[in-house]
Amino acid sequence: MRIPPVLLYAGALVAALTLALAGWDLARRFAPGASVSDLAGPVLAVASALILIVMLDWARNLRRRLRHSGWEEDEDDLERSQAAAAPRVATADEELARVVLGLQRLAGSEAAAPQVIEEGLKAIAALARAANVALWLADDAGRFSLRAECVEGQAVLHEGAALTPQDEEELRQLLAGLKPLEGKAEDGARFLLPLVNAERCVGALRVEVPAAALAELGGGAAHLGARLAQAAGQFRTALGAPDAYGRAVQDPSTGLYTRRHLRARLAEATAACRRYGEPLALVVLDVDSFGMLNGKLGRGAADRLLQQIAALVRQNVREADSAYRYGADEIAVVMPNTEASRARAVADRLCRLVRESRVLADDGNPIIATASAGIAEFDEDAPGVEPLLTRAEEALAAAKAAGRDRIRLWQPPAQAPEPAKPEA
Numbered sequence: 001m002r003i004p005p006v007l008l009y010a011g012a013l014v015a016a017l018t019l020a021l022a023g024w025d026l027a028r029r030f031a032p033g034a035s036v037s038d039l040a041g042p043v044l045a046v047a048s049a050l051i052l053i054v055m056l057d058w059a060r061n062l063r064r065r066l067r068h069s070g071w072e073e074d075e076d077d078l079e080r081s082q083a084a085a086a087p088r089v090a091t092a093d094e095e096l097a098r099v100v101l102g103l104q105r106l107a108g109s110e111a112a113a114p115q116v117i118e119e120g121l122k123a124i125a126a127l128a129r130a131a132n133v134a135l136w137l138a139d140d141a142g143r144f145s146l147r148a149e150c151v152e153g154q155a156v157l158h159e160g161a162a163l164t165p166q167d168e169e170e171l172r173q174l175l176a177g178l179k180p181l182e183g184k185a186e187d188g189a190r191f192l193l194p195l196v197n198a199e200r201c202v203g204a205l206r207v208e209v210p211a212a213a214l215a216e217l218g219g220g221a222a223h224l225g226a227r228l229a230q231a232a233g234q235f236r237t238a239l240g241a242p243d244a245y246g247r248a249v250q251d252p253s254t255g256l257y258t259r260r261h262l263r264a265r266l267a268e269a270t271a272a273c274r275r276y277g278e279p280l281a282l283v284v285l286d287v288d289s290f291g292m293l294n295g296k297l298g299r300g301a302a303d304r305l306l307q308q309i310a311a312l313v314r315q316n317v318r319e320a321d322s323a324y325r326y327g328a329d330e331i332a333v334v335m336p337n338t339e340a341s342r343a344r345a346v347a348d349r350l351c352r353l354v355r356e357s358r359v360l361a362d363d364g365n366p367i368i369a370t371a372s373a374g375i376a377e378f379d380e381d382a383p384g385v386e387p388l389l390t391r392a393e394e395a396l397a398a399a400k401a402a403g404r405d406r407i408r409l410w411q412p413p414a415q416a417p418e419p420a421k422p423e424a
Contacts, residue, residue: 092219096227099127100234107238114157120235121150124205127231128224129213131188136163136171137203137239144171144204174204180229182221189214189221191228195236203239205232251325253303254310262324262332266385269336273378280378281343283333284392285313285350288370288404290329301361305369312353317346332392340377340409347373347407355405370405372396377410 102123106116117135125133133150146161163171174181174192178201181192188210195203207228209221217224249261257265266282273280287293287309294302306329313323313331326332335343351371358366374396376388391410399408 092217092223092227095127096230099123099231103231103234103238107234107240113239116238117148117157118155120238121148121155122153124207124228124231124235125150125153128191128207128209128228129217130207130209131213132206132208134206135203136167136206138201147203170206171204175201180225180232182225184221187211189224191221191225193228193232195232195239197236197240203236205235254307254325254331256310256314256331257322257324259324259326259332262326262334263385265322265324265334266388269334270378270383270385270388272336274380274383278337279339280388281335281338281340282376282378282388282392283335283343283347283350283373284326284375284396285309285331285333285347285354285371285373286327286396286400287329287354288372288400293367293369297361297367301359301367305359305367308357308359309354309369309371312357313350316349316353330396340375343375343377344407344409347375351405351407372399372405373407374399375407375409 103120106119111119121133121135124130130150131152134146135148136144137147138144144163144167146158146163146167148155148157150156170181170192174194178194178196178199180194183190183192188208191205191207191209193205193207194201195205205228209224214221214224249257251258269280272278287306290302290306293305310323310325310331313333317323317333317335320337321333321335324332324334333346335346338346351373354369354371358368361367374392374394376391376395378388379391382388382391395408395410399406402408
């Protein structure tokens, strides 16, 4: 409830005048012989003036009481609340920081290359209000091809589309200096940004910004070009992240996951076993006499044999299972939701496939190889990664001690009988 101050002042003035006139009239009429009816009018006017003054005072204090109780904001509070409710427009530097942070998170994630390309192009397009962003990538021979575009906020991937003559000319200019290039036109601006890794250009970005968007951003084309160069540098780092992650968790020789990744996967799997009570089996497969084969046949033939066995393992386990290079000649298979009997059947099949496979040595003769396997099952009484790995290794050692081409399931060591107490 709001009463303008002018009305309060006007009401107070009317009340004061009414009270003054009523008092003067009352004094004039108050004489010997005056009747009560003669005094009723002035008394009523005085009472009305007093009531009006009380009401005006009440109305004046009403706003203060409402504001104190939280029912009404004063004008300053209202303006502040409206300003706080209004959407805040981020500055150019804040937008750049948000894009760079998003690209850093993308580089630190396990996202595949297509996802990195799509999200990265969308982020750069949003930063520049660009109508079109094109990405060229170079192969190992240094040949560039169009890999993706972001048009009006929609990313489209290409399978190495051929370059147009205009693309080739722009890339030639870019490669000559390996520095960002800027071109102006009536309909906006065009930026060419190199993606450089160790002084080698591995890709390039072309960003086309309409004139209206350039004017909206402010700061001019030079300022926008500097921000795009920073974002492009972080985008190049994100593009290399999937390859770096693959090198960290994947063995380059066999294509299997690495031993380091095995421990991380086992930690997740054992935690799930403790939480849901599901079984888990670990199989460790070892090529028999691999060291002798390596020395006799040569490293190249031994590597081909190991690669063949790794391929057999990948092809003959479930999608839920995962295979790892555990040692020089050892392959581990993590089998979630699998009991020991099922793991034994899988190990039997893998050993048979290794026995039946043939890889040619350098002299053209086939290599005959066998493998042994050790199996361990997750035990709630011995939770964690290390007990499971230790038991699988002990089972493998028992299989190799029994001869080549053997499979053993881990068994707890037999306890020696307690010595009999001497009779008294």
